[in-house]
Structures are given as structure tokens and as C-alpha cells.
Amino acid sequence: MNVIGYTAVVAQVALVVAGAPLLTGLMRQVRAKLEGRAGAGLIQPWRDVRKLLRKQPITPTGTGPAFRAAPALLVATAAVVAALIPLVSTQTPVRRHADLIVVVALLALGTVALALAGLDSGTAFGGMGSSREMTVAGLVEPTMLLAVFALSIPAGTTNLPAIVSGAIHDPTRLASPAGLLATAALAVAVLAEAGRIPVDNPATHLELTMIHEAMVLEYAGPDLALVELGSQMRLTVLLGLLTSLFAPWGIATSATWTALAIALVLFALKVAALGAVLAAAEVFWAKVRLFRVPELLAGSFLLALLAVTASYFLSGTGGGL
């Protein structure tokens, strides 16, 4: 059990680190094909990272520790989250620590680190990006917590592996009104947290419309490589969290090598499919105006609240709350 459990954790982190740029490459490729372009290829984000690591590191004058620490902190929090979330196996040595609140707090830590770095850079756009990112984060975190609480009521715990293995053994939990409402709420929260259309446009060149990009305008070379890798890893773990919670089939609940191998392949396929669907949808969506983002996020918060209420009243037992 222990060897397989540790292998599962290492495999989760390795797959997220190696696969995150490929997921971005896949999403850009899907977008390019739909726009009638040929596209740069799946491994282009890895080429970008390799090139950035070779470039000259620059620390702009006037920046302090917050600016220097943020890229490493962003990647580190994403890697710890990748190890904690039951992406391929619920039987891991860290399963007792994989609490929902810890996961959301770690993601928030990465967000705050980057927001402080944006302020630290001292440029107008950096501060503006940080302010916007915090506005969005303040609306997203409660939605994420509430949406997963709706699923934790039938499971009677906020422990993610317990929620996931409960859903695998009792799939009717997911098809319930609470499960569907929570899916919709968490999907919107994930889009906002990962900085995708309709909340933020990762490919924009217009500083006035930027949220995430505005904070990282001053990064160059290896630091920028870490920031880009960190953002891509966050997108991957957030999509992975979504698939683990709402399409948990295939995740290993027993400590066998075959179950682990199947789970790894299925995880890659599920996240790639979800990413491709998201990229295709983004071609048809427009970014919403910044002042309408709170309306969108308040709507998703309402869905999450309804999910919790429905879960509490409709689950019959009332769960462990």
C-alpha cells in the first residue's frame, strides 16, 4: 500500500508539472484550428519555458522580496495542491491532510503572492492588476468553498478523498439537484480562478483589460518561466479538481498497480477533454466587462448556496453537519 500510495502522489505531481504546458498547448491548438489557423503545436509552451529559462534574469530596480519570492511560491502551492487533491488515487499517504479548506487556502496563497508581487513592481498596471485579482479572488473563494461543501454534506466530511470515494461508490449523489448546482457553481469559480474567458483573457495585449497578465508584466527570463508554469499548473489542478469531484470514475480507490495505471491514463484523458471543450467554448464567448464580473460570480455564489441548501434538505439524513 505504501509504495503504491507514494508512487501515486509522485505520479500526480509529475503528471501535473509535465502535462500543464501540454494542456495549454492543446487548448491553444484547439483555438487555432477553430479560427482557421494552423497553430504552433502541442509542445510550444514547453519550448517557451525552455527558452525563458535560458534568458537573462532581470530584477527591476525598486522591487523587493515579494517580487522575487512570488514565482517560486506560485509553483510550490500548485505542486502541493497537485499532491493533495485525489487526482488519480484516494489511497495516498497524504489523504488525511487533503482537506477542502487547505486546498482552497493554498490556491489563495498563490493568488496573494502574485498580487503582492504586482504591487511590489510599483508600476501602474501592476497595482491595477493586483486590485482586480483580489476583487475576483474575494468573490471566488467563498463560491469554491460553498460548492464543495454541498458535496461534503452527504459525505459528512470536508476531506476530499473521502468525498471522492463516497461519490464513486454512490454515484446518485452527483446526479442529485445539489450535485448539478454545485457543478455549475464550481465550473464558473474555476474559470475565474484560472483567469479564463469570460472573466479574464489570457491572450490579451490591452493592459486596460488585463487582470492576471497585468500583475506579471515586469517578470522576465526564468522568473517568467516559473510564473507561466505556475499559472498553467493551477489551471490543470483546477480542471483536475472539477473532474475528480464531478466525474470521479476511474480514480483508484484500491492500492493496486493496475488501478493506478488506469487512473493515470483516465485523468490525462478527462483533463485533456475538459480543456479542449473549454478552449472551444472560449472561441464563441466574449470577455465580460469588468464591472459585470461580480454579477457573474454572485450568480455562481447563489448557485453554490442553493446547492448547499438543497443538499441539506434533500439528502434526508442531514449529513454530518
Added chain:
Amino acid sequence: MAEEAPPRPQDAPVPAARELGGSAQVRCIDAGSCNGCEIEIGNAFGPVYDAERYGARLVASPRHADVALVTGPVTRNMAEPLRRTVAAMPEPRLVVAIGDCALNCGEFAGAYGVEGAVGDVVDVDLAVPGCPPRPEEIVSALRRVTGR
């Protein structure tokens, strides 16, 4: 739809292409152009010519960029911003001058607001002549940078 990729340009890739390894982030700098060259650059990254398939991508910040595409004669007000923008780019960096105005001030030579050609203000690594240059020529210059 994207046209078939034309054969690789005859001229050898620039020396920095090895270090870039098939990836070049591009920052456009309008130093005083009439916007003719900007339209052609926009086309080079559009669906027909699709410069992105060779690894070039437009970015929003000189800190992220490997290549500066400079257009237009350098006006007095843009000389210092151009110098600072190129200085803000991390090494190895390349400056590509796009269009006749960037090479020798073109139509605007001798005008009272013009400081000089791009080569008079910063070091130019590659030049793309034309008024305006065709998107194919811009793409082929970018392919010499990415080496693809």
C-alpha cells in the same frame, strides 16, 4: 484558412535563433509609423499567414519579449521610449526594423519631427524593406529568428 506553409527562407537563421530554440515572443513598437506596416504585421499573425505556427507570438510587455518589431521613422518623442523599451528586454534580444521608413526614413526623410532611422537610435539585427512590406516577408524574417 491558413495557407500551406511556404518552404523555409533561404537565408540562414540569425545567430540568436539557436538560443531561442523555436520560440520567439514579439513586441511591436510603433516609433512614428503611418500604420501601414502595423496592418501588414496584423495580417502576418492573422489566419492566412499565421506566423504563430513558426513559434512567434505577440506579447504585451518588453520584459516578456525576445524580438522588437520596430516600424516607422523614429520621431523625436519616440527616440527615448524606443531606447528604453529595447533596454528593458532581457538578453538575448533582437531588433527587427520593418518597412522602408524604419530603414532610411522613407517618405519622411528630413521632416522636422524625425530623429532618424531605427538604426540611428538602436542596433538593428534584421531589416525587412518595403512600403509596406508584404506579410510573407515579415513572416519570413520571423522564421529566420525562430529557425522553423
